[in-house]
Amino acid sequence: MAARSSAPDKGPGFFSQIRTLYTFTQKEFRWLPFLLVGILLLGIAVGVGIGFLIPPVAVWSVILWGVTGLMLGVLASMMTMTRLSTRAMYKKIDGMPGATGHVMSTSLGRKWQASEMPVGINPKTQEAVYRAVGRGGVVIVGEGARGRLTRLVNDERSKVQRVASGVPVTVLYIGHGEGETPISKLAPTIKSLPTKIDRATMAAVIKRIESVSQSLTSLPIPKGIDPTKVRAPRPR
Template sequence: MSARSTAPEKRPGFFSQLRSLYTFTHKAFRWLPFMLIGIILVGIAVGVGIGLLIPPVAIWSVILWGVTGLMAGILAGLMVMTRLSTRAMYKQIDGMPGAAGHILSTSLGRSWQSSDMPVGVNPKTQEAVYRAVGRGGVVVVGEGSRGRLTRLVNDERSKVQRVASGVPVTVIYVGHGEGDVPISKLAPTIKSLPKKIDRSTMAAVIKRIDSVSQSLASMPIPKGIDPTKVRAPRPR
């Protein structure tokens, strides 16, 4: 009987990650290689120019400044490619179910707490409602059609207001309609909310909401109801 390997799983190296980042970004922006080459050439040109302007002018000095410009150009290219990869990611997930949950769980930082799992969902239409709690209060995020989200959003807002009276509740709809927030601006919009509660109040609100959510999740299903045949409530 062979012993199981206890060696940790090998993570992809820096150059492997860099190649994956380039491939992903290149699919969205076909002009990426030309831009990167241009940035590097500009960096070299600036470096050589500085070497020629600073006396005493010497070959080794020009070469040294050229190499410095090359490194600066590579660094600038990586920074630009990283920003473009973020735009490419937003472009790819825009309109996909679960996109709001992904952004809330990965892009808000430590000042906010959220999850990629929705707190309310319409299984028929895939409209979903997410919740984030932070120093700015509670944010309820609706993903889908405003009309079909009204009941889910109101239910979540009412639940939060019952357990966290006095804490501001902000409702945000993700989309491209009037008054909606594009997925690319969801995280900055939430982060820009003014701070209304301190950290201790934030922790208490999270605890209360989680407690209520767990209680609702643990409620027994009434007899005679088959959970596999339950339909979404029809709008009134």
């Protein structure tokens, strides 16, 4: 009997990730190939132009600057594709139940703590409320029809204010209507909130809120989004 290998499974290689990223983004932006080729050609042109402008002009110098321009073009292409892949991801998940939790759990950075699971949910309509705690205070985000979210949002706000008196509470609603926040702008909006509490107070608030929060383990994540499949792949 052949011995089983104890070596861990290797993840996708760098070029495999690049290919996956490109395929994901190109499905949303059909003109992506032309844009990337244009950036590469522009980089080469700029490099060659610098080679001719800097004396003494020599073939090896022009070639060297051309290669340098190509490398800069590759870097610019990667940065452009990464940015477009993020836009493609937001377009794909916009309006999907659970998208808010996905964004809040992956895009807020270390200064904020949030969970992919909602802190309040209506199982019949899939309206859900999410919460983030950070240096800017407490943020409550409603996902779904705004009119049906009133009770869930008010319940969560009352609970937070009861255990964290004096800590600012910001309420956001996901959507494209007046006074609502598009899913693509959710993370920037939260991270732009001014600092209101220090790290010690933030830790204390998190502990207090968690101590009074009801267990939601029996409540499933709203169906309609699989974050592992929707997240735009990024090259390492």
